[in-house]
Amino acid sequence: MFGGHDTTASGLSWVLYNLARHPEYQERCRQEVQELLRDREPKEIEWDDLAQLPFLTMCIKESLRLHPSIPVISRRCTQDIVLPDGRVIPKGVICFINIIGTHHNPAVWPDPEVYDPSRFDPENVKEMSPLAFIPFSAGPRNCIGQTFAMTEMKVVLALTLLRFRVLPDDTEPRRKVDMIMRAEGGLWLRVEPLEAGQQ
Numbered sequence: 001m002f003g004g005h006d007t008t009a010s011g012l013s014w015v016l017y018n019l020a021r022h023p024e025y026q027e028r029c030r031q032e033v034q035e036l037l038r039d040r041e042p043k044e045i046e047w048d049d050l051a052q053l054p055f056l057t058m059c060i061k062e063s064l065r066l067h068p069s070i071p072v073i074s075r076r077c078t079q080d081i082v083l084p085d086g087r088v089i090p091k092g093v094i095c096f097i098n099i100i101g102t103h104h105n106p107a108v109w110p111d112p113e114v115y116d117p118s119r120f121d122p123e124n125v126k127e128m129s130p131l132a133f134i135p136f137s138a139g140p141r142n143c144i145g146q147t148f149a150m151t152e153m154k155v156v157l158a159l160t161l162l163r164f165r166v167l168p169d170d171t172e173p174r175r176k177v178d179m180i181m182r183a184e185g186g187l188w189l190r191v192e193p194l195e196a197g198q199q
Helices: 002-021 023-037 047-052 054-066 099-103 146-163
Strands: 072-076 094-098 164-168 189-193
Touching (some): 002 054, 002 146, 002 164, 002 189, 023 047
16 A cells, blocks of 8 residues: 555655646646547547657656655665675665665766756666666565556646646745655645646
8 A cells, every 4th residue: 555555646746746846847748648639539548648658757757856755765685795995785784775865966967956857858868877766766676566656647647737737836845755755744736727728
């Protein structure tokens, strides 16, 4: 249950927040969804559609970089690990992996506090270390639900943006790093229904 709803709800909340703060990206996502569903009634997302939303996917990933649902994880070393400087982490030691720290590290991500979906353009991803972006962890113990979570976020976000414009509230949220990334006092947004011609 923890992995199935709380983390996805956090991810969705933060991507809606980021798109509310960046209306140009929100509008580009909306146009992508409108184009995909333009000749369909009812307007529903099907499995094969998920690969046809590249910009919306980039926006979700950039939001997960800035606000990973799980900010820190722990792992027990199953063997001695030699670090580049020669120091050794002995087998059996429990290490904390700071996902939010990695995602905000300027040595890994230039201008790390800037919301920039183009970081996840396929051309840019080619140059990226596989351990630079780890919202679902990495390696043999990565999240088994990551495909489901991304699918769920794409569908909910696409259908929300198809019907509503999301606007920022006046208050700037403060990250509350806990087991799950939250906003202190909640994330507050304003939602306006789109008129029939805009959908």
